[in-house]
Amino acid sequence: MVKNRQNLIFNIDKEENIPSFKIVKRFRDIFKEKKVGFLGTLDPFASGVLPLFSGNFTKLIRYLEGCDKVYDAKIEFGILTDTFDITGKIVGKKSNILNFDSKEIERIIQKFFLGERLQIVPDYSATKIDGVRSYKLVRKGLKLKERRKKVILKEFTVKDFDGRFLDLSVKVSKGFYVRSFAKELGEKLDTFGTLVSLRRIENGPFKIDDAKRIEDVKIKDSKLPEEILKGYMDMVELDDKSFEVLMKGNSLKFDFQNQKFLLVKNGRGYIVVESKDGTIYPKRCIV
Numbered sequence: 001m002v003k004n005r006q007n008l009i010f011n012i013d014k015e016e017n018i019p020s021f022k023i024v025k026r027f028r029d030i031f032k033e034k035k036v037g038f039l040g041t042l043d044p045f046a047s048g049v050l051p052l053f054s055g056n057f058t059k060l061i062r063y064l065e066g067c068d069k070v071y072d073a074k075i076e077f078g079i080l081t082d083t084f085d086i087t088g089k090i091v092g093k094k095s096n097i098l099n100f101d102s103k104e105i106e107r108i109i110q111k112f113f114l115g116e117r118l119q120i121v122p123d124y125s126a127t128k129i130d131g132v133r134s135y136k137l138v139r140k141g142l143k144l145k146e147r148r149k150k151v152i153l154k155e156f157t158v159k160d161f162d163g164r165f166l167d168l169s170v171k172v173s174k175g176f177y178v179r180s181f182a183k184e185l186g187e188k189l190d191t192f193g194t195l196v197s198l199r200r201i202e203n204g205p206f207k208i209d210d211a212k213r214i215e216d217v218k219i220k221d222s223k224l225p226e227e228i229l230k231g232y233m234d235m236v237e238l239d240d241k242s243f244e245v246l247m248k249g250n251s252l253k254f255d256f257q258n259q260k261f262l263l264v265k266n267g268r269g270y271i272v273v274e275s276k277d278g279t280i281y282p283k284r285c286i287v
Contacts (some may be wrong), residue, residue, distance in 0.1 A: 005035070006054050008219070009051065011206045020050060033054045040174075043198070044051075047200075050200075056286045060272070075166045077186055079093050083124040084177075094191050107250045118179045119181070153171075153173075178255065182194055204232075206228070233262055241273060244281040252280050254279065272284040
């Protein structure tokens with residue numbers, strides 16, 4: 001067992017044009033902790049909320065992976081790239097006059113995109129095909145079959161449209177590709193659409209308002225597990241004897257019916273437990 005872990009949770013504001021893994025590297029250099037993970041990767045050209053977890057707190061990531069996300073996005077109509085965003089090679093242009101306004105855009109989104117639907121998965125993505133990242137296959141010249149996955153657009157707000165560039169915010173489920181949305185929205189409007197900027201302003205309990213650049217965070221900025229898991233699971237404090245029972249991998253009689261998972265707190269640390277039929281079972285020890 002590794003001692004003296006740096007158990008930290010930071011709400012990082014990732015800058016544009018930096019891969020998420022480079023933020024992790026900077027974290028390791030600053031805090032001297034090798035075990036680091038993030039909640040929901042961001043494409044290199046995107047910016048915004050990138051929650052980082054280190055040490056034993058990385059065990060908490062799995063309990064937040066399904067949370068909703070909110071993005072501010074800018075879409076340019078009239079061009080299409082192979083990646084569906086501004087980083088790709090232009091593969092299509094339409095110079096015709098765009099004969100729609102913001103009201104028509106809202107109508108199209110409401111009719112065809114709001115709610116649950118099957119969304120196209122970009123070939124240039126980290127999804128795997130037979131164990132290989134799809135973007136690696138495309139770069140080798142392989143032509144991939146179209147793939148779609150189930151996603152949900154929960155809310156949207158059109159902020160501005162100047163006749164070519166659309167600014168909007170979207171609240172979406174896990175796995176939603178905003179660049180695929182840009183492409184498909186363009187198609188429904190009888191033109192092309194490409195994502196030109198993307199900023200994540202919410203990722204579950206993490207908001208952009210208190211996010212900081214990796215170079216600016218201090219130990220005191222670290223969040224507590226009960227703070228970020230509030231709204232996702234309840235928390236109870238147990239005495240040392242009961243906590244020791246759970247730490248040893250044993251179950252404990254505890255009548256709790258509200259949620260499947262529960263965060264148990266003690267002066268020694270935390271344990272995520274599963275509640276079933278009046279008994280709690282330890283799932284993840286975080287000490």
